[in-house]
Each structure stands twice: as C-alpha cells, then as structure tokens.
Amino acid sequence: MSVDAALSQERRLTARGAVTRNRIVQAAAELFYVRGVDSVTLDDVRATSGTSKSQLYRHFADKDQLVHSVIDLRADQILNRDRQLLERMNSIRALERWTDTIIHLNSLQDGAYGCALGSLVSARAAQDPTSRGKLAETFAEWEQFISAGLRRMQENGTLREEADPDQLATAVMAALQGGYLLAQTAQDVEPMRVSMQMALDHVRSYVVA
Structure with missing residues (x-):
C-alpha cells in the first residue's frame, strides 16, 4: 500500500475503526518488543488484541504493513519522550538527567528487552527497505535532539568551540x-550504565572548566 493510500484509509476510518486499529x-508493539518480530504471527496479534481475522486484515494487508505502523508508534513515543527531556538541554547536567532517566526506565524491566526501536532495526532493516527508511529517519531525528x-552548550560557552556536536551526539x-x-x-542494566558513563565522560572532556 502506498503512503497516499494509507493516509486515505486512515481518513476513512470510523471512530470505532480507529480504536480497533x-x-x-x-x-503488536508489545508482542514484538517482548518476543521479537520474527517470532510473532498475525494470529498472535489477533488473539492478543481481541480482534477477528477480518478486522485485522481490514486494517493491515500483511505483516509488513503492521510492522511499519508499529515503527511509527514507537518513533512517536520515543521522540515525544526525548523531545521533552532534551529540547531545552543547555548544560552537561541536563544531558546527565536525560541519561539517568533512560537508564532508570530500562532498569524497571532489568534491561531484559532492549530498545523498543533498536530491536526493530535488527529484525527488519536488512530485509525491508521501508522499515529501514523509517528507522533511519527516526534515529537521525533522535540524534538531532542531542546535537x-x-x-x-557551545553557544552559551559551556562546550569548547573545537567540539563537534554531531560527532558527540x-x-x-x-x-x-x-x-x-x-x-x-x-x-x-549495569552495562548500559557503564556505556553511557563512558560516553558522557567523552562529552565532559570538551566542557569548559
């Protein structure tokens, strides 16, 4: 289904249809996250969502279409969360707070399932150009919040001029x-804590003393 066709279908949805979709x-997002995309079937999604086969196929012709919608959902969730945390970041302390928040959220499940978006990269990027494009666009926007x-920080004199914000991000x-x-x-979650600490130490090496 083309992008225009998908948008047209969404506009035609009734309120009840939108709720079902x-x-x-x-x-699907929860199943993919916990069990992995490849191990989840459309029948699994249908059973978990409490929908009939006809309802599911009315909205999604195949698994690829469903995966694309899950990517859109996860992208919105992650970007909206980090936009709030990073859109006013202008100090190393703000970057530390964002890091602490991300680690804390992952610690709530003992780090067991990884990144909701990153797990979709490993499952779909190599075989599905549409998924790869959506994921690449989202990661670029996510990284842009940091850079x-x-x-x-450079503009307010906190970060040295020779620092490259894009490379650090x-x-x-x-x-x-x-x-x-x-x-x-x-x-x-401890390996994640160590990894992020090393990255922040690298950023701190450019902070004006």
Whole structure:
C-alpha cells in the first residue's frame, strides 16, 4: 500500500475503526518488543488484541504493513519522550538527567528487552527497505535532539568551540544502543550504565572548566 493510500484509509476510518486499529498496533508493539518480530504471527496479534481475522486484515494487508505502523508508534513515543527531556538541554547536567532517566526506565524491566526501536532495526532493516527508511529517519531525528543541545552548550560557552556536536551526539547514541544490547544480554542494566558513563565522560572532556 502506498503512503497516499494509507493516509486515505486512515481518513476513512470510523471512530470505532480507529480504536480497533490502534488496539491492533498497540498489541503488536508489545508482542514484538517482548518476543521479537520474527517470532510473532498475525494470529498472535489477533488473539492478543481481541480482534477477528477480518478486522485485522481490514486494517493491515500483511505483516509488513503492521510492522511499519508499529515503527511509527514507537518513533512517536520515543521522540515525544526525548523531545521533552532534551529540547531545552543547555548544560552537561541536563544531558546527565536525560541519561539517568533512560537508564532508570530500562532498569524497571532489568534491561531484559532492549530498545523498543533498536530491536526493530535488527529484525527488519536488512530485509525491508521501508522499515529501514523509517528507522533511519527516526534515529537521525533522535540524534538531532542531542546535537542541538550540544550546540546550545557551545553557544552559551559551556562546550569548547573545537567540539563537534554531531560527532558527540553520534557517540552518545552509539553508547545508548550498545548499552541497551548489553543490558538485554545480561538482563542487568549495569552495562548500559557503564556505556553511557563512558560516553558522557567523552562529552565532559570538551566542557569548559
């Protein structure tokens, strides 16, 4: 289904249809996160969401379409969360607070499931160009929140002029995603804490004393 066709379908949804569609996407997102995309079938999603086969296929012709909607959902959730945390970031302490929040949220489940968005990358990026494009766009926007905050730190004299905000933001994002993966493997958030501490130490090396 093209993007225009998908938008047209969404506009035609009744209120009840929108509720059903949202319930399906929410159920799929949770199943994909806990069990992995490849191990979840459409029948699993149908059973969890309490929808009939005809209801599910009315909204999603195949699993790929459902995955794309889950990516959109996770992207909105993560970007909205971090926009609130990072849109006014202008100090190293603000970056530390964001880091502490992310680690705390992951600690609530002992780091067992990794990043809700990163797990979709490993499952779909290699085989699905649409998923890869959506994920790449989201990660770029996510990283931009960090680099924009680092630029504000340069503007207010907190960060040295020779620092490269884009490169530092990439390093922080790499540490975050690597930390998620290590925490998931260990089922312990401590490796994530160490990874992020090292990344922040690198940023601190550019902070004006």
